[in-house]
Amino acid sequence: xxxxxxxxxxxxxxxxxxxxxxxxxxxxxxxxxxxxxxxxxxxxxxxxxxxxxxxxxxxxxxxxxxxxxxxxxxxxxxxxxxxxxxxxxxxxxxxxxxxxxxxxxxxxxxxxxxxxxxxxxxxxxxxxxxxxxxxxxxxxxxxxxxxxxxxxxxxxxxxxxxxxxxxxxxxxxxxxxxxxxxxxxxxxxxxxxxxxxxxxxxxxxxxxxxxxxxxxxxxxxxxxxxxxxxxxxxxxxxxxxxxxxxxxxxxxxxxxxxxxxxxxxxxxxxxxxxxxxxxxxxxxxxxxxxxxxxxxxxxxxxxxxxxxxxxxxxxxxxxxxxxxxxxxxxxxxxxxxxxxxxxxxxxxxxxxxxxxxxxxxxxxxxxxxxxxxxxxxxxxxxxxxxxxxxxxxxxxxxxxxxxxxxxxxxxxxxxxxxxxxxxxxxxxxxxxxxxxxxxxxxxxxxxxxxxxxxxxxxxxxxxxxxxxxxxxxxxxxxxxxxxxxxxxxxxxxxxxxxxxxxxxxx
Numbered sequence: 126x127x128x129x130x131x132x133x134x135x136x137x138x139x140x141x142x143x144x145x146x147x148x149x150x151x152x153x154x155x156x157x158x159x160x161x162x163x164x165x166x167x168x169x170x171x172x173x174x175x176x177x178x179x180x181x182x183x184x185x186x187x188x189x190x191x192x193x194x195x196x197x198x199x200x201x202x203x204x205x206x207x208x209x210x211x212x213x214x215x216x217x218x219x220x221x222x223x224x225x226x227x228x229x230x231x232x233x234x235x236x237x238x239x240x241x242x243x244x245x246x247x248x249x250x251x252x253x254x255x256x257x258x259x260x261x262x263x264x265x266x267x268x269x270x271x272x273x274x275x276x277x278x279x280x281x282x283x284x285x286x287x288x289x290x291x292x293x294x295x296x297x298x299x300x301x302x303x304x305x306x307x308x309x310x311x312x313x314x315x316x317x318x319x320x321x322x323x324x325x326x327x328x329x330x331x332x333x334x335x336x337x338x339x340x341x342x343x344x345x346x347x348x349x350x351x352x353x354x355x356x357x358x359x360x361x362x363x364x365x366x367x368x369x370x371x372x373x374x375x376x377x378x379x380x381x382x383x384x385x386x387x388x389x390x391x392x393x394x395x396x397x398x399x400x401x402x403x404x405x406x407x408x409x410x411x412x413x414x415x416x417x418x419x420x421x422x423x424x425x426x427x428x429x430x431x432x433x434x435x436x437x438x439x440x441x442x443x444x445x446x447x448x449x450x451x452x453x454x455x456x457x458x459x460x461x462x463x464x465x466x467x468x469x470x471x472x473x474x475x476x477x478x479x480x481x482x483x484x485x486x487x488x489x490x491x492x493x494x495x496x497x498x499x500x501x502x503x504x505x506x507x508x509x510x511x512x513x514x515x516x517x518x519x520x521x522x523x524x525x526x527x528x529x530x531x532x533x534x535x536x537x538x539x540x541x542x543x544x545x546x547x548x549x550x551x552x553x554x555x556x557x558x559x560x561x562x563x564x565x566x567x568x569x570x571x572x573x574x575x576x577x578x579x580x581x582x583x584x585x586x587x588x589x590x591x592x593x594x595x596x597x598x599x600x601x602x603x604x605x606x607x608x609x610x611x612x613x614x615x616x617x618x619x620x621x622x623x624x625x626x627x628x629x630x631x
Contacts, residue, residue, distance in 0.1 A: 130159040131272075167194045168305045169249075170273050172266070174312040179260045180422045181317055182330030182361060187268065189222050189253040192239065196278040203278065205234045212252070213274040213302065214566060220269025222254045227523045231255075259361055266312040276300040317420055321427045325369050329359020329419035335368075337415050337432035346442045346628060348399045350380075354415060357395040365389070367398040368417045374449035375413045379405055404439045411436050465565040465585070521564040528561035529627045536619050540612075547612045548602035551619045555596065558623055562630060572596045584629055592622050 130136050136157040143150055169192035174185045196203045214226060225231040228489070231251045241247045261267055282298035292405035317330070338353045354367060370376060380402040389398045402412075414431040421428050438503045539550035559575040560566065563582065570578070573594070581591045595618050602611065 130157070133159050135159070166243075166301050167277055167523070168192065168246065168273070168275055169239075170271065170307050170546065171303045172268055172271070172307050172310060172312065174266070178313050178315055179266070180315050180330060180420065181260050181263060182328065182420070183260050183359065183422045184257055185266065185312060187258050187261060187266070187312065189219075189254045189256075189268070189271065191194055191273055192237070192249045193252065193275060194247060194249050196281075198278075198281045201264055201281065204367045204631055205236070205252075208250050209252055209276065210566070210569065211276050212278050215564070216302075216587070217274045217304075218270045218272040220271040221258055222256055222268070222271070225254050225256060227479055243462050260314040263314050263316040265310040266314055268307075274302055274304045274305050277303050318425075322420075323416075323418040323427060323429055324420040325372060325416060326420075326427065327369060329356075329360060329364040329417070331419060332421055332423075332428075333358030333360060333417065333418045333419050333430065335415070335430050335432055337412070337435065339412055339435045339437065341433070343440075344404065344436045344437065345440050346405070346407055347403050349403055350412075350437070352400050352402050352412065354398045354400075355395050356398075356417060356419075358419075359394075360419070362391045362394070367400075368415055370400055370402075370415070373413075373415070376402075376415070379409045380412070381405060384518060404437070407439050407441045409437065409439045420517075455494055484485075524561040524564060528558050529623055531561070532558035533620060533624050536616050536623075540616050548599040548615060551615045552596055552599035555592070555619055555622065558626075562626070572600070579626075584626065588622065588625055588629070591618070592626075595619060595622060 128138075134160050134341060138157065139152040140154065141152045169190075171190045171192070172187060173190060174187045176185060177325070179185045193208050193211070195205070195208055219226060222400055231254055235251050235253075236244050237249050237251045239249055258266065258268060278297045279299040279301055282297050283295055333356050335354065335356050337355075340351050340353075341348075342350075344350055352370075356362075356365065356367075367387045369387060371382050373382075376382060382402050383400065387398045387400060389396045393534070412435040414434050416429050416431045418427055418429045420426070519546065535554035535557070536551055539547045539554070542550060555572045556572075556575050560570050563578045565578070574587060577594070578594050579592065580586075595615070598611075598615060602615070
C-alpha cells in the first residue's frame with residue numbers, strides 16, 4: 126500500500142493484525158516524521174478560471190496551472206519538455222483533472238514570469254490542463270484533491286548512456302521529490318439569492334425555454350393523459366429537475382397528479398420529462414400552463430417561463446346501472462345459439478384420448494438462435510461498456526492497452542527520417558512501450574532498467590536478449606552512424622520485438 130501524508134508532523138500508522146495458521150499476529154509499522162515539502166519557489170500550483178465569481182450550479186472553464194522553475198546548471202538550461210518529464214504523474218493527485226491524463230495532447234505549455242516569495246521576477250515554465258467544472262457549493266470552487274509531485278533535478282552530469290540523454294550527452298544525475306497543492310484559488314462560488322425565488326423553483330441555473338404536449342386529448346374522466354415537458358437551454362441538464370407538478374394548485378385542482386420524482390431523458394441541449402395525469406371531472410377543458418422557474422446568472426435574477434395551455438375534451442365515464450345486475454329480460458335479451466364444428470382448425474374435439482395426448486416440441490435452428498442470441502448480445506454489450514468505462518477511469522490500463530499501437534505508429538514514422546534520428550526514434554518507441562506496459566513514467570527508462578522490467582515480468586529470455594541487442598544497435602548507430610539498410614533492419618526488428626512482447630503479455 127502507498128500512503129501520502131497531507132500534513133507535517135508525526136504520522137502514526139497503527140499496527141496491522143493478521144491471522145496466520147489460526148494465530149493472530151501483529152505487525153508494528155511505527156511512526157513516520159513528515160516535514161513540509163520545501164519547494165524553495167521551485168513549484169507553484171494554481172487553479173484559475175474565465176471568471177473570478179460564479180453562482181452555485183453555474184459552469185466555469187477552469188485551468189490547472191503547474192508553475193515549474195527551469196533547472197539551470199552552469200550555461201545549460203533544461204527545456205520545458207525536459208521539465209515536463211520530471212512530473213511524477215503516477216504519485217500526484219489530480220482531482221477533477223484525472224480523466225485528462227490519458228493523452229499528452231491535453232497538456233499545454235508556455236514560458237512565463239512571476240514573482241517569487243522574495244518579490245523577485247523569475248522565469249517559469251507553465252504546464253496547464255483545462256476543463257469545464259460545475260460549481261457545486263458556496264465558497265472556493267471545489268476541484269477535488271490536487272497535489273502535484275515533481276522529481277526536481279539536483280545536478281546534471283555528462284553520460285554516454287544514450288537512453289537517458291537530455292541534450293548533448295547530458296542527463297539528470299540526481300533528483301529530489303517536491304510537491305505543492307493549489308496555493309491560489311481565484312474562483313469563488315456565490316450562493317443563489319433567496320429574495321425573489323418562486324415557490325416552485327427547483328434549483329435550475331442558466332437560461333431555459335419550455336414546451337408541453339399531451340396525448341390523448343380526448344378522454345373520459347379518470348383516463349390517463351401522458352403529459353410531456355421538454356426543457357431546452359444553456360445549463361446543466363443532467364441534474365436538472367422537472368417542474369414540481371404535484372405542488373401546482375392550478376393543475377392539481379382539476380387533475381390527479383402522482384407525487385413521485387421524474388428522471389427525464391437528455392437529448393442534445395434538451396431534457397424531456399413525462400408524467401401521467403387524470404382529469405377529475407368532465408368540466409375540464411384544458412391543461413393549464415405549466416410554470417418553470419430558473420435563476421439567470423448573467424441577469425442575476427429569477428425568471429419564470431410557462432408552457433401554452435393544452436385544450437382537451439373530457440367526457441363522463443360510462444357506469445353500469447345496478448338495477449341491471451343479476452336480472453334477465455327474455456324478451457329483450459339476444460339469444461345465442463352454440464354451433465358444433467366438426468372439422469378443420471375450429472373443430473370441437475372431445476374424448477380423453479385427445480385431451481391427454483402428448484404434444485412433442487422439436488427445437489430447430491431458429492428456436493436455438495432465439496434462445497442464444499439475446500444473452501450473447503447482452504454479454505457482448507456489457508463487456509464493451511465495461512472496457513470503455515475502464516479505459517476512461519483507469520489510466521494505467523489505458524496506457525497498457527494503447528502501448529503497442531503508439532509504439533508501432535512511432536516506429537512507422539521513424540522510417541521517413543535519416544540516421545541517426547531514426548535510431549533515436551526507434552529506441553524511444555521501444556522504451557516508451559516498456560514504460561507503458563509496466564506503468565512507469567514515460568521517457569525515464571534506461572536500457573538496463575527496461576531489460577530488468579522485462580525479466581521481472583517473465584518475458585522469454587531469448588526475446589529479452591534480442592530486445593537488448595536492438596537497443597545496443599540503436600546506441601551504436603547514434604555515435605557510429607548507419608547505412609540505409611541498417612535503418613530498415615532497426616525498424617523491422619523493433620516491430621517484431623513489440624509484436625512478440627504483445628503476444629506474451631496477452
